[in-house]
Amino acid sequence: MTQHLTPNELQTHIDKLPRMKMAHLPTPLEEMPRLTERLGGPNIWIKREDMTGLAYGGNKARHYEFEMPHVSEQGYDVMINVMDYHSNNARMTAAAANKIGMRYILVLKNAANRIVQGNLLIDKILGAELHLLDEYQSGDADGYATRLKEQLEAEGHKPYLIQEHVFPRIVGMVGFVQAGIEILEQINENDLKNIHFIGVAGRSLCGLIIAAKAMGLDWKFTGVTVNYDVPLGDYIFKHNKDIQELLDLPVTFEQSDMRVLDQYVGEGYGVMTAEVNEAIHIAAQTDAIICDPNYTGTAMAALIDQIKEGGFDDDETIIFLHTGGLPAVFTFAEQLANFKGTV
Amino acid sequence: MTVTQEHIRSGLEKLPRFKLSHLNTPLEPLDRLRQALIDEGVAVPNRLLVKRDDASGLAFGGNKGRHFEFEIAHILEGGFDTVININHFHSNQARFIAAGCAKAGLKYHIVSIDLVTAPITGNLLLCKLMGAEIHRTPSEYGRQVAEKIFTSETAAGRKPYILPDDPFVDVMGTIGFLETGLELEEQLNELHVDGPVRFWGLTGRSIAGLRLYAKNRGLDWRATACQYSPGKVEDFKKDTAERTAQVAEMFDLEQSLDLDDLTVLEDYRGPAYGEPDDRVIEAILMVGKTEGLILDPNYTGKSMSGLIGEFRSGRIDPDETICFIHSGGLPQLFAHADKFLD
Numbered sequence: 001m002t003q004h005l006t007p008n009e010l011q012t013h014i015d016k017l018p019r020m021k022m023a024h025l026p027t028p029l030e031e032m033p034r035l036t037e038r039l040g041g042p043n044i045w046i047k048r049e050d051m052t053g054l055a056y057g058g059n060k061a062r063h064y065e066f067e068m069p070h071v072s073e074q075g076y077d078v079m080i081n082v083m084d085y086h087s088n089n090a091r092m093t094a095a096a097a098n099k100i101g102m103r104y105i106l107v108l109k110n111a112a113n114r115i116v117q118g119n120l121l122i123d124k125i126l127g128a129e130l131h132l133l134d135e136y137q138s139g140d141a142d143g144y145a146t147r148l149k150e151q152l153e154a155e156g157h158k159p160y161l162i163q164e165h166v167f168p169r170i171v172g173m174v175g176f177v178q179a180g181i182e183i184l185e186q187i188n189e190n191d192l193k194n195i196h197f198i199g200v201a202g203r204s205l206c207g208l209i210i211a212a213k214a215m216g217l218d219w220k221f222t223g224v225t226v227n228y229d230v231p232l233g234d235y236i237f238k239h240n241k242d243i244q245e246l247l248d249l250p251v252t253f254e255q256s257d258m259r260v261l262d263q264y265v266g267e268g269y270g271v272m273t274a275e276v277n278e279a280i281h282i283a284a285q286t287d288a289i290i291c292d293p294n295y296t297g298t299a300m301a302a303l304i305d306q307i308k309e310g311g312f313d314d315d316e317t318i319i320f321l322h323t324g325g326l327p328a329v330f331t332f333a334e335q336l337a338n339f340k341g342t343v
Numbered sequence: 344m345t346v347t348q349e350h351i352r353s354g355l356e357k358l359p360r361f362k363l364s365h366l367n368t369p370l371e372p373l374d375r376l377r378q379a380l381i382d383e384g385v386a387v388p389n390r391l392l393v394k395r396d397d398a399s400g401l402a403f404g405g406n407k408g409r410h411f412e413f414e415i416a417h418i419l420e421g422g423f424d425t426v427i428n429i430n431h432f433h434s435n436q437a438r439f440i441a442a443g444c445a446k447a448g449l450k451y452h453i454v455s456i457d458l459v460t461a462p463i464t465g466n467l468l469l470c471k472l473m474g475a476e477i478h479r480t481p482s483e484y485g486r487q488v489a490e491k492i493f494t495s496e497t498a499a500g501r502k503p504y505i506l507p508d509d510p511f512v513d514v515m516g517t518i519g520f521l522e523t524g525l526e527l528e529e530q531l532n533e534l535h536v537d538g539p540v541r542f543w544g545l546t547g548r549s550i551a552g553l554r555l556y557a558k559n560r561g562l563d564w565r566a567t568a569c570q571y572s573p574g575k576v577e578d579f580k581k582d583t584a585e586r587t588a589q590v591a592e593m594f595d596l597e598q599s600l601d602l603d604d605l606t607v608l609e610d611y612r613g614p615a616y617g618e619p620d621d622r623v624i625e626a627i628l629m630v631g632k633t634e635g636l637i638l639d640p641n642y643t644g645k646s647m648s649g650l651i652g653e654f655r656s657g658r659i660d661p662d663e664t665i666c667f668i669h670s671g672g673l674p675q676l677f678a679h680a681d682k683f684l685d
Contacts (some may be wrong), residue, residue, distance in 0.1 A: 024398055028365050034448065051365065053398045056636050056673065095635030101375065121680045127632035281526055285474035288402050288442035290362075290413035326403065330474075330677035337471055 007181045013247045015176055018069035020271060022096055023061035025052035029186040029292045034286035041307040042316045044139065045192070046289060049204075050324040051294075055095035055122060055133050056294030058088055058205050058324025062175030064096035065166075068236070070167055071102070076160035078103040078152060082145045085111035085132070091119040093162075094126040098333040105159075105209060109144045109189045118331030146220065146225040170243045172203035173210065177247065180211020184321070185245040193316040196220040198303050199321030203236055208321075209253040210243065220316070224302040225262040226295055227269040256297050264302045270294060272332055275301045280329075280336065282342045292325035344597050345561035354594040359416035363443055364408035366400045366522075370530040373667065382585050385654050389549055390536060390664040393449035393636065394527065396430065397643075397671040402442040405435055405671020406549050410520035415443040416510055423504035425450040429485040430507075431457050433617045433641055435672050438466040441517040450501070451475045451620035452492050465678035474502055499500040513548070513582075517590045520552025527553070527666070528562065536664050541565040545646050546574075546607060551583045553668075554588070554604050559596045565663065567606045567650035571642055572616030576607045611649035617641050622648040624682055628657055639672035645682040 028051060032044045052061035071079060079097055083090040083106045097104035107124055112134035116124060123130060132146070134140055145161055153210075162168045187195060199205050201223025208275040212219040225232065237255045244252035266273035272293040279301035283289045291297040303320055306312055329336065351599050370392055376556055399408035417491045418426060430437040432455045444451035453470050459479040463471060471477060480488045487507055496503040507511060526663040531540060544550040546568040554618075557564030568575070580602045591599040591682040619640035626648040638644045650667060 024369055024395075028400065028543075034446070048365075048400060051398065051400045051404075053369065053395060055631075057398075098632055098635035099375070114683060115680075117677060117680050121677065121683060122637065124683050125627060125631045125637065125676075126635060127628060155521070183516040185367075203519055261618050281472055281474070284402075288445040288473055289400055290469065290472065329675075332464065332470070333464040333468050337468055343474075 004268070005214045006180040006318060007184060010177065010211065010214050011181055013242045013249060014174065017066050018073060019065050020069045020100070022054055022065045022068070022099060024051065025062075026182045026186065027051045029183060031288040032289065034319070035283060038286055039304065039307045042302070042314050042318050044310050044318045044320060046322050047281065047318045048322055049073045050322045050326055052324070054092060055126065056091070056324070056326050058090055058092055058326075059175070060092040060172065060324070061096070062179060063172045064092065066174050066222070067102050067168060067171045068096050069104070070313060071169070072100055074156050078105060078157050078159045080107065080145050080149055080159055080161045082107045082109070082163050082268070083139050084109050085114050085120055086118070086331070087312070088119055088295075088328070088329060090128070091122045091126070091327065093287070094123055094128040098126055103129070105131065105148060107131045107141055107148070109133050109141045110135060111158050122327050153158070162323065166239070166242055170239050170246060173207035173239075173243045174247065176204045176207020177211045177214070179204070180208045180215070183208070183216065184211070184215065195319060196222065196312060196316040196319055198224065198299060198306070199297050200231055201225045201258065201325060204321060204323060205258060206236055206253050209257045211252065212293065213251040213253065213257070214249055217276045221258045222306070223258045223260050224264055224299045225260060226298045228265055229269065239341070261302050262297040264298050272297065273337055275305070277336060277339050278341055278343060279304050281339060281341070285343055289322065290326060290329060292327050292328040293321070293336070295325045296322055345359055346559050346596060348560070351521055351526060351556065351594065355518070358413055358518070359420050360412050360415040361443070361447060363412050363415065363446060367396050367526045367530070369395045370666070371395060371528065371535070372633055376630060379629065379633045380651070380654055383655070386657060386661050387654060388659065388661045388663050388665055389543050392666045394663065394666055395522070396523070396667050397669045397673055399671070402438060402473065402595050403671070405439065405673070406519070406668070406669070407436055407516070409522065410435050410516045410548075411443045413518055414512065414517045415447050416682065417515070418433040418449065418504055419447060419554050422503050423449070423502050424502040425452070425501045426506055427452045427454065427489050427492050427496075427503055428506045429454040429456060429489050430443050431455075431616070432479070433465070433678070434676065435466055438469045438674065441470040441475045445473045452478060453482060453491065454478045454485050454488045454492070456482040457478060461678075464485070465597065465675040467583045469674055474483065483571040498590040513586050514589050514593070516548030517552040519553065520549045521556050521594065522559070522589070523549070524553050524556025528560070539565060539663045540666055541567060541659075541663040542668055543567050543644060544569070544670065545642055546579045549670060550605065551587055551600060553631060555590060555600055557588045558598045558600065558604065564674050565606070566604070566610060567649070569608045570612040571645045572612060574599065576609060579607060580605065601634070607652070610648050611652060613643050613645060619644055619679065619682060626651050632654050636669075637676065638669070639675060639676050640682060641675055642670055642672045
């Protein structure tokens with residue numbers, strides 16, 4: 001039988017990694033009393049990762065506390081990131097890079113001729129060097145980034161192309177192993193029982209799963225997919241051993257540790273469904289919580305539907321993981337403003 | 344005679360309150376902005392700090408998340424069930440009231456004045472998401488529209504409250520920042536800041552609250568308020584003196600503010616309310632690049648352009664610690680996207 005770690009012991013595994021302050025931590029864990037009342041099911045709490053304070057906030061501020069020292073201590077002087085034009089990751093990397101004075105080049109797929117709004121606007125304000133690819137170029141975005149990297153190397157730079165490294169793929173989980181320790185303390189302070197997390201199926205939830213398993217906690221996890229194009233197995237689950245090794249832990253996560261809901265994607269990533277539009281209005285009108293159309297809005301739609309459908313037990317305490325993504329609200333301003341339903 | 348922190352704290356605790364914000368907000372260094380100014384050859388003080396009231400957590404955050412804790416409680420105590428507000432379509436205040444009403448379960452009408460054809464984004468979009476009924480009208484009809492709503496809500500058996508008609512609104516912003524004073528005094532002590540501190544913000548109730556706190560605590564806190572819209576400096580000073588006198592009476596403080604307790608800068612207000620000039624855009628880009636910190640074009644961008652401008656002009660005493668008040672306003676940046684195209 002696996003020996004469980006105390007929170008302090010788990011912390012020592014994280015503390016081996018270099019770290020730099022980027023986020024306002026701990027983020028609050030607060031109740032959503034009016035949403036709970038409206039849905040008439042289990043008590044709903046929310047973990048406010050939208051309040052990390054780094055350029056509109058979001059869960060990724062935690063990651064960069066580890067990623068930025070990791071990159072800079074190896075002598076890299078410019079980071080290159082390949083992302084979609086919507087990307088929250090792209091924005092938060094820009095902010096984190098600025099905090100340490102790291103040059104940052106952003107290769108954005110499907111971004112040419114887009115209206116400059118939401119995350120793309122913030123990328124610009126943060127002074128990221130932008131390469132906005134059209135649809136044709138986007139097919140070979142990685143090749144484009146590699147050529148950029150080679151060109152910078154020829155100029156005598158030491159570029160870090162994020163997509164070529166494993167660390168950026170697992171660092172998000174490290175940030176959430178840390179968050180797991182934080183949340184445990186908050187759960188204990190509030191005397192919450194039968195914990196069930198729901199959020200976007202991704203690295204953050206996987207980090208929490210590791211924290212729970214390492215500390216021997218019976219937390220449950222529901223992950224909501226927002227994308228057809230990114231298979232979770234390849235994207236996340238195959239890195240379970242990498243994170244275990246990095247943190248030298250007795251346990252890691254398995255795909256079976258998370259209930260995955262994939263029926264809320266709609267037409268695909270970046271297309272807001274009517275249910276998501278409604279869910280955004282419901283969360284805003286009950287507890288003044290703002291969700292975004294790409295990620296947290298989809299997770300909120302799933303939460304609301306699952307409570308109606310009996311997908312959670314009434315004696316559970318639901319913790320909704322608000323991972324941020326707020327700038328995207330304004331990319332969808334017209335569609336949100338035209339929502340005609342009453343909630 | 345100075346008062347104790349306990350005196351001010353107990354005054355605050357006597358007021359009814361409805362929790363909306365996550366406090367305390369952080370106080371952080373702006374070391375990289377400071378370094379960028381040094382690199383320009385500008386003389387800067389040893390410490391440049393930012394009070395992150397943009398991180399108060401209520402619907403994109405901002406300083407007013409503090410004030411409206413008192414305002415919403417005041418409305419609930421009055422037994423009202425419907426709030427009618429009149430404010431500009433850019434207004435952060437309108438958004439905070441929307442959030443407070445959502446959390447308290449109050450019905451909310453916002454009479455959104457000025458440019459009725461401006462796209463619904465920024466604060467107005469958030470009002471909409473949070474369930475506000477939006478009534479758009481040119482400024483000159485705002486009052487009439489509000490009264491019409493008042494009449495029909497009353498006829499429907501509801502108890503409506505016209506927010507701008509209540510004088511409490513004018514003192515509450517100052518009260519919220521008495522509490523910020525308590526927070527800041529502790530945070531500055533933790534950072535071992537000694538010597539004079541200058542708070543840098545906008546012509547409003549918040550900075551007046553801080554200055555009032557300091558004056559009654561006997562602290563060497565100075566304050567510069569940048570204008571963000573046209574308006575006579577003398578009117579602002581007169582209003583501030585009146586409001587702080589009311590707050591001083593409520594809190595049993597000996598001192599209220601005199602006309603010269605705040606330094607007011609007119610030079611950075613730009614062409615109009617809601618319209619940033621080039622210096623504001625430059626300030627937003629400079630702070631974004633050096634600190635990864637976002638400012639808005641209507642308010643904090645203007646006060647930051649003032650701070651950078653005064654640094655460059657050599658008009659800031661290098662013995663002062665500068666504490667920039669980031670009062671939030673972040674949603675409205677998205678309504679100004681066109682200012683940031685190349």
